[in-house]
Amino acid sequence: MSLLARLDRLPLSRPHYGLLLIGGLGYTFDGMDSAVVAFLLPSVQQVWGLDNGHLGLIGSATPFGFLFGAAIAGLLGDRIGRKKVMMYALAFYAVFSVVAAFSPNYEVFLGARVLAGAGAGAESAIIAPFLSEFVPAKRRGWFVGALAGFFSFGFVMAALIGRFVVPASEDGWRIAQLITALPIVMLLWWRRSLPESPRFLLQQGKTAEAEKVVADLEARVEKATRQPLPPVEESATATGPVADTPKVTLLSALKFLWSPAMAKRTAVIWLIWFVITFSYYGFFSWIPTLLVQRGITVTKSFEFSIIIYLAQIPGYFSAAWLTERLDRKNTIALYLAGSAVSAFWLSQTETPLTITLAGAVLSFFLNGTYAGVYSYTPEVFPTWVRATGTGLSSAFGRIGSILAPTIIGLSAASLGFAGVFGLTTAVLVVGVVCVVVFGLSTAGRSLEDLTERGGPADTAKEMAK
Numbered sequence: 001m002s003l004l005a006r007l008d009r010l011p012l013s014r015p016h017y018g019l020l021l022i023g024g025l026g027y028t029f030d031g032m033d034s035a036v037v038a039f040l041l042p043s044v045q046q047v048w049g050l051d052n053g054h055l056g057l058i059g060s061a062t063p064f065g066f067l068f069g070a071a072i073a074g075l076l077g078d079r080i081g082r083k084k085v086m087m088y089a090l091a092f093y094a095v096f097s098v099v100a101a102f103s104p105n106y107e108v109f110l111g112a113r114v115l116a117g118a119g120a121g122a123e124s125a126i127i128a129p130f131l132s133e134f135v136p137a138k139r140r141g142w143f144v145g146a147l148a149g150f151f152s153f154g155f156v157m158a159a160l161i162g163r164f165v166v167p168a169s170e171d172g173w174r175i176a177q178l179i180t181a182l183p184i185v186m187l188l189w190w191r192r193s194l195p196e197s198p199r200f201l202l203q204q205g206k207t208a209e210a211e212k213v214v215a216d217l218e219a220r221v222e223k224a225t226r227q228p229l230p231p232v233e234e235s236a237t238a239t240g241p242v243a244d245t246p247k248v249t250l251l252s253a254l255k256f257l258w259s260p261a262m263a264k265r266t267a268v269i270w271l272i273w274f275v276i277t278f279s280y281y282g283f284f285s286w287i288p289t290l291l292v293q294r295g296i297t298v299t300k301s302f303e304f305s306i307i308i309y310l311a312q313i314p315g316y317f318s319a320a321w322l323t324e325r326l327d328r329k330n331t332i333a334l335y336l337a338g339s340a341v342s343a344f345w346l347s348q349t350e351t352p353l354t355i356t357l358a359g360a361v362l363s364f365f366l367n368g369t370y371a372g373v374y375s376y377t378p379e380v381f382p383t384w385v386r387a388t389g390t391g392l393s394s395a396f397g398r399i400g401s402i403l404a405p406t407i408i409g410l411s412a413a414s415l416g417f418a419g420v421f422g423l424t425t426a427v428l429v430v431g432v433v434c435v436v437v438f439g440l441s442t443a444g445r446s447l448e449d450l451t452e453r454g455g456p457a458d459t460a461k462e463m464a465k
Helices: 003-008 014-048 052-079 082-101 106-132 137-168 172-180 182-193 198-203 207-225 250-257 263-293 298-310 312-326 328-347 352-380 383-438 447-451 456-464
Strands: none
Touching: 003 198, 003 207, 014 052, 014 082, 014 106, 014 137, 014 172, 014 182, 014 207, 052 082, 052 106, 052 250, 052 383, 082 106, 082 172, 082 182, 106 137, 106 352, 106 383, 137 172, 137 298, 137 312, 137 352, 172 182, 198 207, 198 383, 250 383, 263 328, 263 352, 263 383, 298 312, 298 352, 312 328, 312 352, 328 352, 328 383, 352 383
16 A cells, blocks of 8 residues: 555645644744844944945845755755754754844844845745645645745734834844744754655655654544545555655756756746746835835835735735646736736836835735745655755745845836836746746646656656766
8 A cells, every 4th residue: 555645645634734834834934034134224224334235235145045045955855854954944044043133243144144044045945845745636735825825924023023123122123133033942843743754755765664654644634533534546646756766966956857858847947936036026125115215204114014015915825725726837827917917007106005005916916926836846846856846946036036136226227116117027927928838737636646657757867867
């Protein structure tokens, strides 16, 4: 009896929701750490007398760290295990958040922000591929989309911290950093309750350990549902992957991901990640400035930012719901198209009210796109390179987050903000066309059906040599 067939036939129930909460809290603090920096900049500028160049480096520190953290996490996740990387990344991120809080000068603060970003990026890249390997195919899109939705809670929390904690005292910005380090206490919970991925264990030849994890999950699902477990439907696509795949290195992973069998999938995923991350960070890094330049005070701009951040929540969860009904690629295309229309609308607005409204709608669609992308990405890569493929895709997207503030800042001088969001519209349209024409349909198909049997992964061992 296949372990993976047993795993995939389990109904979604309390044990799965426990994993959703664990991963979701990780994403909440990752989102909060990423967003809170914008609210710290005025304080650190005053404390250390920084110019705009120094502030720009601080703004780029987190996404720069994210890039390297995401790439490294994927490689380590496919070598030493998903659970270990997720836990070590959380600890690394929290430690350097504390260092940033007690920074005596700009240099230490900048370095700590880069390293904290690396930890957050590593955790962010590993959570989705890790937990997607526990979820049955019929509910995987919703599960991972809802998992990504927890990012939105982090952004709202960051906006609240920026509005109420940072201005409350001279050291408010330091207290804000300490708040972002609080998830370190979650390690005690994660260490006891998080199992390693059975798919990863099978890939490593640890069948007995995989059997133990699956049996324990079956027992907990049966207890939670108070019903007999569904029968196992054995099929060729449900059997476990072979355990003699080679160790993953950056070279072997890139060679496989860009092989003729996988190149189209990889190109589509990398392009989507770049488009959405470029547009997202370009928008969120400039919207407070846009509001201020339209006559809104800094305090009011923060309050309007909270409204825009709140729109993320229905964006994520509506897309998570649709991924099971429209397929991942169609959901991504729909929300990218909505983002393009919203960006164009924003480019045509002038008043604070319409800017805020258009910004909220754009926030809704951009974050809905992210929910689809987080669901879609782990599904298109085989088990032996799933974490690496996801990590490298996320890392490539982070290049967009590093470039966007600079490109948009330079463009704003010549194009104006109408031109800036017109540029964003064009980038999003490219993403829509790419997904519709070249995207892979994945809804309702097992991970093995998508990647392990009769597909690109059949050549995995040859390509990895």
